[in-house]
């Protein structure tokens with residue numbers, strides 16, 4: 001396939017998906033100007049940073065890709081990063097005459113309940129109204145989000161699931177497959193001015209399916225601990241009460257609310273008509289499978 005190379009300004013190149021995107025852009029021969037968190041502090045700082053970096057390359061900047069996100073997920077940080085830093089980037093991109101913007105968003109914004117989801121949605125709306133050609137990519141769960149319990153399970157510890165372990169489903173996507181999709185948005189006109197939900201290859205999986213994968217790799221039974229949703233709800237209620245006297249408990253309650261969201265909402269396309277999550281409406285892209293990632297982490301990577 002012939003790839004027309006471009007100059008790309010990439011924000012978030014130090015993050016999980018940003019790193020994979022940087023790698024893919026370089027593989028394809030694009031010239032990449034990386035924007036750090038300092039560069040995105042204000043529209044003026046961002047404009048200055050982009051202009052300075054652009055002066056070091058021969059071609060004008062063809063597109064911006066944003067893979068930034070709040071590292072903490074706390075409400076204030078989410079508004080500062082998922083909304084404001086992206087808005088700074090958009091303003092600077094417009095001032096610099098950039099015509100295309102690819103945004104990494106998240107599938108969960110389709111049913112917004114949490115601060116970071118509202119922050120992302122507000123920026124998505126501004127991007128759509130900006131006049132730039134845009135691709136808003138809303139992926140399902142990343143491999144890393146489904147791997148947090150592997151180290152404990154490998155040492156013989158339990159795998160915790162909420163309820164019966166079949167409350168939520170997703171179509172896991174690898175960093176490289178998602179990065180490939182983001183980069184392909186640069187050259188595929190049919191992805192222009194679209195909001196694109198993406199899932200990884202293979203069928204939707206729930207936590208019990210993850211356990212079955214681990215058992216097939218380790219060839220042993222995994223201890224499963226079932227945590228009732230009511231327990232998580234009770235913790236949130238308790239932290240909310242304590243949060244009235246100390247802000248640190250309010251912040252913990254917000255984290256627990258994020259946990260409750262992911263314990264009860266699937267990362268699949270939401271169908272308003274049937275009021276249900278639909279695997280069949282969640283497009284599959286890429287080729288890398290979660291079970292192969294698990295095999296690497298459990299058997300090959302001692303970290």
Ligand SMILES: NC(=O)c1ccc[n+]([C@@H]2O[C@H](COP(=O)([O-])OP(=O)(O)OC[C@H]3O[C@@H](n4cnc5c(N)ncnc54)[C@H](OP(=O)(O)O)[C@@H]3O)[C@@H](O)[C@H]2O)c1
Pocket residue numbers: 011012013014015016017018036037038040067068069070071080081085104105106107138139140141142143145
């Ligand atoms: N985890 C999942 O399963 C999942 C699923 C769907 C969608 N998503 C979405 O995917 C996105 C990216 O996730 P990720 O895991 O790649 O993120 P990540 O590894 O946490 O990386 C975040 C990136 O944003 C940058 N950043 C943080 N604060 C910044 C600021 N104030 N100004 C500018 N840049 C800043 C970070 O830079 P520093 O290195 O300087 O901190 C880093 O490059 C998020 O929007 C997330 O909601 C995640």
